[in-house]
Amino acid sequence: MIISNQILENSEKICLIKNTNYKSKITKFDGKIIECDSFPSPIGTICKIECNDGNFVTGEIIGFRENKNLIAVHDQNANLVSGSLVEALNTSNNIDVGEDILGRVIDAFGKPIDEIKKKLSLNEIWPLNGRQVNPMQKKTISEPLDVGIRAINSLFTVGQGQRLGIIAGSGVGKSILLGMMT
Template sequence: MSEDSRKDHLRVLNKYNTILDQMDPMRPLGKVIQVSGQTILSSGPPDTSIGQICKVESTDGQSIMTEVTGFRGHDLVLVALGPTTGIFPDSMVHATGQRMTIHVGNEMLGRILDGLGRPLDDGPPILTGNIFPAERNAPTPTARVPIHQPL
């Protein structure tokens, strides 16, 4: 076996070791039943509630983040929070047990962000600041600090 071939084999093994390290063998999984646009129908995982974040495996070994938005019988209706390219029938679905959060802090000032708080500009990811749930009630107008100087 040539040195290049050995390196290719090691690269593939390292990729799968990384995937195995991220898996929780005791956590129940679901499977993709159907995909239509950004909507994914999944048979589980069980005990998953509306608003919970799930990760769906894709063909390239990456995970696509989704949010549970409803149920169809015992199946979950998920909305992909990114492109659905690479999702296939029977793709594994992992429940994270978490809801969507966003980092809020001064690092956001002057940045261009998507709806999930991820930078669209060439700057670094926003990882500091306070972490807030993405879905929460807005403060009442009387509880807000008045704006005295426009941006």
């Protein structure tokens, strides 16, 4: 049983790492959005794009139009020309995580940008959109939370772990109310 679980976990990682080598060429570029010949990749796929000077930049597939992929370039100063090579790097919406990432400062791609030189040991794959949790399996909220405002504590009791929405028009004191809460 333990071995079968390990095989399933490893096969999931292999499927995510598998290099499919989807490549294309830029057909149109308006300064922000690249249009290239279509290759089978979902929205959110990270692509490597060759610049005119031989360097590479990254972009993300944001849509499709008339058998073309639309890619938003992450570096607006990229020196891109028609015919430049586009290659799909990552077709999954997952990120590697682990204990080493706690307390670190990372960029949008999960790369450390703080001054700590320690290499990250990331041993788990997590979906960027989070994992769905069955609401019926969540822990019940039974402990009241003292928010520091007697009117809320008595008339609108808040429980520990409860989500709370504060919705009001502009200029009516939402930020002041949050500042009053402890």
